[in-house]
Amino acid sequence: MSAGLAVRAERLRTERTPFVLATVVRTERPTSAKTGDRALVLADGTLEGFVGGTCAASTVRAQAMRLLESGESTLLRITPGPEEPGGEGLVTVSNPCLSGGTLDLFLEAVLPPALIQVFGDGPVAGALAGVGAAAGYDVRPAGDCAAPVLADAAAVVVATHGRDEEPPLTAALRAGIPYVGLIASRARGAAVTAGIEGAERVRTPAGLDIGARTAPEIALSVVAEIVSLRPRPAPARDGVRHETARHECG
The missing domain is CATH 3.40.50.720 (NAD(P)-binding Rossmann-like Domain)
Structure with a gap:
């Protein structure tokens, strides 16, 4: 994580502001993001950092909004085509507007303690x-x-x-x-x-x-x-979730 992003994340923790930390853990070319790239996603949809182009960023933003509600973390795969099941805890999103590569990201919900x-x-x-x-x-x-x-x-x-x-x-x-x-x-x-x-x-x-x-x-x-x-949010379904991105790139 860059020094600036790390300082920003620590400030958000201090201010008790919830966010999702997205980290690229694997790529299949061609992708603009590289392994290790990171971004913070806030509750208002703001994305700070870099985890890919517009198509990837919009998918990460949408999934992060869900995690902020459930408090869970997950592994996200963004692919331009259909994906075979890869294991429990994996969310697969088919986004046809990607440039042809596949991105795997770990999305960690960072919520302030009650x-x-x-x-x-x-x-x-x-x-x-x-x-x-x-x-x-x-x-x-x-x-x-x-x-x-x-x-x-x-x-x-x-x-x-x-x-x-x-x-x-x-x-x-x-x-x-x-x-x-x-x-x-x-x-x-x-x-x-x-x-x-x-x-x-x-x-x-x-x-x-x-x-x-x-x-x-x-x-x-x-x-x-x-x-x-304490209220308990409804957990996401176990196993792999296959979804199709509803947004398009201009």
């Missing part, structure tokens, strides 16, 4: 940072309950133990955060959420019932519940 925002600075909040990170989440401690709820959070957990719990819960519900949890007993949780609109969406006591007692165990139960409730 974000968990934790309000509070006690033992449970601290344990959530460690357990969540170990499970692959991006855990952001909010600390102050007056801090704004992050709009792209997958989960908001309030673990302030009785201090200013309503504001972050209300803000998370209004923002449509998929998982909103409150660390509290069942009785206290019901009392805290009684006057909050949409209180039925608040998970309290937060976490799966695993008999948790210590702060790390409670954190584990909460992360397990977040995992159990």
